[in-house]
Amino acid sequence: MAKAPLDGIRVADFTWVWAGPYCTLQLAHLGAEVIRIETRTRPCVTRQLPPWPDNQMGLNRSGYFNQYNQGKKSLTLNFKHPEALEAARKLVACSDIVTNNFAAGVMERLGFGFEDCKKLRSDIIMISLSGYGDTGPYHDYVAYGPAQVPLSGLSSLTGYKGWPPMHAGFSYADPNGGVHGAFAVLTALYNRAKTGEGQYIDMSQWECAMGLLAEGILEYTMNGREPERSGNLDPFMSPHGVFRCLDLPERIADVVIDQWVSIVCADDHQWLRLTRAIGKPELAADARFMTLADRKRNEDALEAIVNEWTSTRRVAEVVESLQAAGVAASACADNKYLAEDPNLNARKYFVELEHPEVGVRKHCGMPWRMSATPCEVRAPGPCIGQHTDEVLTNLLGYSASEVEHLRALGALE
């Protein structure tokens, strides 16, 4: 069997929370050996956030942590002890990549600034994933994923017409920064293969997020105007929206679950197909809806017609009949819908590995398939410190008695 793309590449992973771990998840997916350096004295935030099975909290029980740390190893080191710093130096010396998302200056204080790491390994590639970047007047501001969405400008562009700015509904800038960081690390690896030299990468989540809203920024730089929030509408397509379907027939945890479908007609042909699919071919000749300009002018009336049709039907039925007619439509999937999605399951997207504390649970896998160097999730998210002994003895050359000594000192907390 062919080796995974990053087989043999090792990552000394000082990251935590979400952005950094999402970066190193990509590297783990591609076959790198990612060793997360953790400490029980301040466990990763995501180990302490829900969901936990039966709502019973536990450092190894969080679905949040277990999702984004699949395939990685966990080494616990307490940097209050010089012996722990020494072990981390040994790890860096035999790694290809060092990652971190600490506040500015922390890595330098610990002795793991880029110049320090370069002395340990001359061709090291290092990335710092921060909220604001390494330089600039706000470089030491604290940033957390959810606050990066409004900071980036995405919130002021997102929202129902006439409403205040809205969020994206999740800490979008975290995974976006993480995956842009992973891409950058891979370009540096490619370059190292060509030149033999490593380098340092300064990634700002804020800047990565602004790369996603060029249309808003250019509206301002070209025309001096702040774009108006316009809900789910689009200036070049109509209808373009999310419409109500029948609720889920069964209650979940005693709650009625609403269901929605997205429908888009990119041009007049698709609009004609939609009129037939919803059993109203007479609309094709309706002057209110003949052209895009007509449909945009009468969009409220148009949406009411579509909504009337969808609201008495189940999502799957709406999607199937519209797709059969050649109209873009998709469920507005919630997590249950996603878990049962026929396409994701047919493509074996989900990963179900046995975890010692939470058993077998569905986790999201990787969004690509490779024909020659298959990528797979090799292990579930690690329990805290699960690989401490293995890494220290097999990789870093500590004897069993030295490991016990470190443990007795508290250096492996």
Next chain:
Amino acid sequence: MAGALEGLKVVELGEMVSAPYAAKLMADAGAEVIKIERPQIGDRARTRGPFPADSPHPEKSGLFLYLNTNKLGVTLDVTRPEGFAVLEKLAATADVLVHNVAPPEMDRIGLSYDRLRRLNSKLVMTSILPFGLSGPYRDYQAEDLTIWCAGGVCVLNGGGPEHPELPPLKTFGQQAGYQGGVHGATATMGAVIAALRDGVGQHVDVSVQESIASILEMTFEFWPYLGAIATRVGQKPIQPLETLEAKDGYIYVCCVEEHQWRNLVHMMGDPEWADWEIFANRLTRAANWDALKPMLQEYVGQHTVLELYQTAQSRRVPFAPVSTMADLLGSEHLKARGFFVEIAQPVAGTHKYPGAPVKYSRTPWEIRRPAPTLGQHNQEIFGNRLGLSAERLTELSRKGVI
């Protein structure tokens, strides 16, 4: 100094956002990207704005100009056998072919990895498709909004528990495309690195739906871990994480860790209510958000955005302003980092664009050329590079193939 991907040769057969963004990331990092567009019409992104002075023009689309920096542009009708033969010539000497041609169209024109690998065993071919190249939705019609919804993210955003009647709300712009693009570029680089090692290329099948399902924070796991549905109408797992209205605009109030909350309480002058049992920790503050929100709103409403932002930051509480476009362009921080880049393009003029996603210490990210005009590099690529004769080029042009 050269970019990190100096020497990497990429051919892009892309429309709108996903494949073009993947190729832009590579081009901006130093790769040579040849972008193929349909003769006469070009990339559909050319028809979307924003346009200077709101005047639509295929060479002035802000979206197109942003997504296609640093690329060489040719026009070629790959749906015709003569055009496909030229594509094969380009693929024969490329390291990467990245495309988002829909699967039914791939079948019609005969675009497949099996066909191209015979010409170039080292080629990495990346297909970035709404639902990937297999599965029952393979041939589904899709637009950015429908894929964003299919990936399970749209349902997380909207009017919240107070307005369950409002539909799930998309995030501004073409977000499905961007996520498909950056995840596709990441997978492509993995395959490129494998090709350097193994001497053979491969096919990379990227699903945009899966790219989105991969970034759902902790929400997806509420189903397999707890049998619970996580949507916009549910309660947030922790609080405060909300946009509130300050004296002169909006501020995002954010406390993830307990010490941040304690610092915020001090910042507010240690009000008595902050000691109430119902606000004891981030989980109970979420459960009692109805009670907490008015308390916070009262405080926030008495201050300006800048006061709140800087006072909170001085206490290590990660507040952030709700930036407008004017705020971004005027930001001293972003100016000091040189984030926005001015790009001059002969037809559209000179404008500021979002710049580098990362800063490299050794291999600079840089704009070497603006997005190509339609067919700008036909002569350079078809004539000089591939050696097609002037007569042949004229003939292909007359037939509408280039």
